[in-house]
Amino acid sequence: MYVDKFQFHDYYLVDELLTEEHKLIRETVRNWVKKDVSPIIEDYAQRSEFPNQIIQGLADVGAFGPYIPQEYGGAGLDQISYGIIMMELERGDSGIRSTASVQSSLVMYPIYTFGTEAQKKKYLPQLATGKMMGCFGLTEPNHGSDPSSMITNIKDMGDHYILNGSKMWISNAPFADIAVVWAKDEEGKIRGLVVERGDPGFTTPETHSKWSLRASATGELVFNNVKVPKENIFPDVKGLKGPLSCLNSARYGISWGAIGAALDCYDTALRYSKERIQFGKPIGSFQLQQKKLAEMITEITKAQLLTWRLGVLKNENRATPAQISMAKRNNVNMALQIAREARQILGAMGITGDYSIMRHMMNLESVITYEGTHDVHLLITGMDVTGISAFS
Amino acid sequence: MNILVCISKVPDTTSKISFTDGNSKFDTNGVQWIVNPSDEWYALVRALELKEAGGGNVTIITVGNAEDDAVIRKALAIGADDAVRINSDAKDSYYVAAQIAEYAKTKSFDLIITGNQTIDYNNAEVGGMIAELIGWDYVTPCNKLDVTGNTCKIESEVGGATRVLEATTPLVISAAKGMAEARIPNMRGIMAARTKPIAVVEPAAISPQIKINVFELPPAKAGVKMIDPENMDELVKLLHTEAKVI
Numbered sequence: 001m002y003v004d005k006f007q008f009h010d011y012y013l014v015d016e017l018l019t020e021e022h023k024l025i026r027e028t029v030r031n032w033v034k035k036d037v038s039p040i041i042e043d044y045a046q047r048s049e050f051p052n053q054i055i056q057g058l059a060d061v062g063a064f065g066p067y068i069p070q071e072y073g074g075a076g077l078d079q080i081s082y083g084i085i086m087m088e089l090e091r092g093d094s095g096i097r098s099t100a101s102v103q104s105s106l107v108m109y110p111i112y113t114f115g116t117e118a119q120k121k122k123y124l125p126q127l128a129t130g131k132m133m134g135c136f137g138l139t140e141p142n143h144g145s146d147p148s149s150m151i152t153n154i155k156d157m158g159d160h161y162i163l164n165g166s167k168m169w170i171s172n173a174p175f176a177d178i179a180v181v182w183a184k185d186e187e188g189k190i191r192g193l194v195v196e197r198g199d200p201g202f203t204t205p206e207t208h209s210k211w212s213l214r215a216s217a218t219g220e221l222v223f224n225n226v227k228v229p230k231e232n233i234f235p236d237v238k239g240l241k242g243p244l245s246c247l248n249s250a251r252y253g254i255s256w257g258a259i260g261a262a263l264d265c266y267d268t269a270l271r272y273s274k275e276r277i278q279f280g281k282p283i284g285s286f287q288l289q290q291k292k293l294a295e296m297i298t299e300i301t302k303a304q305l306l307t308w309r310l311g312v313l314k315n316e317n318r319a320t321p322a323q324i325s326m327a328k329r330n331n332v333n334m335a336l337q338i339a340r341e342a343r344q345i346l347g348a349m350g351i352t353g354d355y356s357i358m359r360h361m362m363n364l365e366s367v368i369t370y371e372g373t374h375d376v377h378l379l380i381t382g383m384d385v386t387g388i389s390a391f392s
Numbered sequence: 393m394n395i396l397v398c399i400s401k402v403p404d405t406t407s408k409i410s411f412t413d414g415n416s417k418f419d420t421n422g423v424q425w426i427v428n429p430s431d432e433w434y435a436l437v438r439a440l441e442l443k444e445a446g447g448g449n450v451t452i453i454t455v456g457n458a459e460d461d462a463v464i465r466k467a468l469a470i471g472a473d474d475a476v477r478i479n480s481d482a483k484d485s486y487y488v489a490a491q492i493a494e495y496a497k498t499k500s501f502d503l504i505i506t507g508n509q510t511i512d513y514n515n516a517e518v519g520g521m522i523a524e525l526i527g528w529d530y531v532t533p534c535n536k537l538d539v540t541g542n543t544c545k546i547e548s549e550v551g552g553a554t555r556v557l558e559a560t561t562p563l564v565i566s567a568a569k570g571m572a573e574a575r576i577p578n579m580r581g582i583m584a585a586r587t588k589p590i591a592v593v594e595p596a597a598i599s600p601q602i603k604i605n606v607f608e609l610p611p612a613k614a615g616v617k618m619i620d621p622e623n624m625d626e627l628v629k630l631l632h633t634e635a636k637v638i
């Protein structure tokens with residue numbers, strides 16, 4: 001059976017900046033990933049199938065809405081704890097982390113932040129226990145980086161709304177019980193609402209043939225005159241700031257998650273470099289391989305410090321969206337570069353499913369695109385420092 | 393049923409083992425501590441299962457310093473109700489057992505469960521000593537435990553056979569593999585552990601019985617010798633003269 005030999009790396013003793021509770025949370029999620037994710041994930045990714053059975057495990061370990069208050073079924077943990085959970089999940093697989101990110105930051109977070117008391121009571125405890133799974137529909141076939149041009153819309157019919165349009169590239173869509181959907185009202189303002197599976201006119205065809213996030217289910221949301229009860233709309237939030245605030249929370253988690261994927265690649269490559277003998281010596285004794293490993297741990301260490309600081313700011317409610325963009329962009333790119341270098345250290349073995357590296361590498365191609373592309377986050381930083389938008 | 397579970401901190405198996413003070417002291421610098429596996433996986437979890445099935449209370453006890461609160465919190469996060477820390481270094485097995493016995497005598501526990509051995513010194517002594525010091529029966533190793541009323545039905549794997557016996561509470565047992573399935577704490581448990589009480593009790597005046605003179609590391613593992621499959625005679629010779637297994 002596959003044995004997950006991962007060992008954590010903490011070059012700058014960042015652990016000393018964490019509480020005992022943070023470390024216990026990390027150990028808890030890591031143990032769960034080693035026990036229930038690592039042994040099966042490669043097989044599911046190869047078959048391009050989402051491992052349904054892990055939903056219960058994710059819920060039990062507390063990966064759904066860890067920072068949502070306990071009265072609504074969450075654990076009431078801080079933002080650093082949330083980041084640590086995402087990091088450990090993504091150390092296993094970005095797809096598994098995506099499932100938890102979407103449920104926590106893109107479904108539970110908006111319901112908790114913008115929902116009515118009745119919506120919170122109806123959905124949050126069910127989402128926290130995994131009895132109900134959610135997805136988040138913002139991207140459309142013709143509107144990705146530019147969601148404000150979306151065409152999905154709602155019409156007020158007096159006692160209900162009629163929803164029309166479609167969303168694409170939606171994580172968890174094929175099995176989600178509910179969808180948090182962003183659509184324009186008759187005034188052209190973006191509104192958020194909860195659509196339930198089974199509502200007539202609502203379908204979720206699956207997107208096949210992905211080379212990335214193969215163990216995560218992606219699909220479309222198609223709305224054909226779907227009747228949505230009035231009580232399902234978020235009453236007060238209007239405009240892009242609704243979905244963007246969800247993305248902020250998710251992107252923050254991704255900036256931690258990427259470190260997990262990077263650590264897994266580095267750890268695998270480091271171990272391999274000490275065991276693989278060529279020209280009579282371990283390949284780790286050659287300068288070219290050492291350069292790769294040394295640069296990897298340097299970049300990982302920088303990312304660890306960046307996210308830790310971002311977590312402190314987030315706990316104090318002071319993290320700006322632009323700061324989160326910087327961390328998401330830097331860390332995901334860092335992880336992707338490390339995956340590519342680590343794969344080379346493993347030579348031919350690196351392309352096989354016997355090691356996690358190539359799976360991480362392919363997964364990270366999605367992670368660098370979703371939740372704001374690598375380019376778009378750069379434009380956000382550019383706009384933040386110059387005060388001039390280069391988007392359009 | 394009121395159950396006292398004895399837990400101990402041990403170095404994580406990936407920790408580097410080295411010594412200080414002229415090789416007479418274990419160097420704890422940079423060591424990652426974990427809850428001793430058989431304490432956590434078997435003793436604590438079985439205690440929690442018994443409580444969940446029949447009610448009662450699960451208290452954990454450890455002899456240790458304030459830095460051991462981290463392993464205590466983990467045990468509380470898994471589900472123990474409360475914790476006691478005897479505020480002292482764990483000096484030797486007798487010292488630990490005597491401190492726990494002193495504490496247990498002042499309370500009314502029905503069952504005291506220890507792990508069958510710790511993965512640091514592997515002494516497997518504390519359980520038996522506690523039983524002796526408080527005058528209760530002791531069963532070891534326990535691979536399966538069922539309780540009805542005050543009767544404990546215990547299965548032990550001894551020398552390739554299974555022994556089944558019954559004993560009555562109050563009782564001390566040592567928990568070994570098979571007694572329960574390890575539980576991973578969850579975020580709610582971790583949050584709940586924040587507010588669970590840890591009673592810090594000053595140690596009784598007890599003298600340790602053991603003084604460690606020197607630690608020695610085992611010799612480094614020799615490399616693997618590859619023998620040509622054609623050369624069976626050589627293999628047999630080496631198994632006989634070097635490995636001394638035939």
Ligand SMILES: Cc1cc2nc3c(=O)[nH]c(=O)nc-3n(C[C@H](O)[C@H](O)[C@H](O)COP(=O)(O)OP(=O)(O)OC[C@H]3O[C@@H](n4cnc5c(N)ncnc54)[C@H](O)[C@@H]3O)c2cc1C
Nearest residue numbers: 136137138139144145169170171366370371373375376391
């Ligand atoms: C596996 C996966 C899961 C996803 N899950 C979800 C989900 O759950 N919910 C959801 O709503 N969406 C989801 N997405 C969609 C994702 O957020 C979008 O793919 C992303 O926002 C980019 O949009 P796009 O693919 O349409 O690319 P485009 O916007 O068409 O971008 C194409 C390229 O053009 C560049 N570009 C665009 N605009 C500019 C500009 N102004 N200046 C310079 N360059 C520019 C981009 O950086 C990119 O390189 C998911 C995507 C994937 C791959």
